[in-house]
Amino acid sequence: MENGIDPRALFTLNYGVYILSTGYEGKYNGQIINALMQLTADPICMAACLHKDNYTTELVEKSGRFSVSVLEESVPLKFIGVFGFRCGRDFDKFGECRYEVKEGGLPLVTEYSLAGIELKVLSVQDVFTHKVFIGQVEKAQLFKEGTPLTYANYHRVKKGKSPSNAPSAIFNEVK
């Protein structure tokens, strides 16, 4: 334990696992995110926390829009690896998955996904290493009924790791 912060205490927080995607000037990219939550109901707004170094972050700032795909529990670790451990600057992640292109050229990953949500960016907050994007939901669709993957199951059942750009990378030390 350093500075009185026990990482096991933070590991008790619950999250889902999602793909956050965007498109700018015909270039599509997306990344795995667990730091995502709904904030309000009327209008429906959400917050997404993205590392400043990520290519997705750069494109969301330019496009002002992003989509969220809710991953199902049965998603293979390899699929998560494409979006969560590789950078889209030198690799076309959308050549590796099924997706739809929504209004305004916004890509939405449909593979291994239970639901898709489209948002427009309302504001951006700098948080040290990351930027928090507050988005307003414009559209939401359910692809199928099923069990969403939780961040806890990603670690405990799938034995997945968190890359250094994930806000919760500290959890790697707990295991």
Ligand SMILES: Cc1cc2nc3c(=O)[nH]c(=O)nc-3n(C[C@H](O)[C@H](O)[C@H](O)COP(=O)(O)O)c2cc1C
């Ligand atoms: C389970 C998991 C959760 C993650 N959560 C976040 C997150 O909440 N925010 C973030 O910025 N990166 C997160 N990441 C890391 C990004 O997905 C990763 O850095 C990705 O390669 C960025 O790709 P890009 O450079 O193409 O945007 C997570 C990765 C994994 C595997």
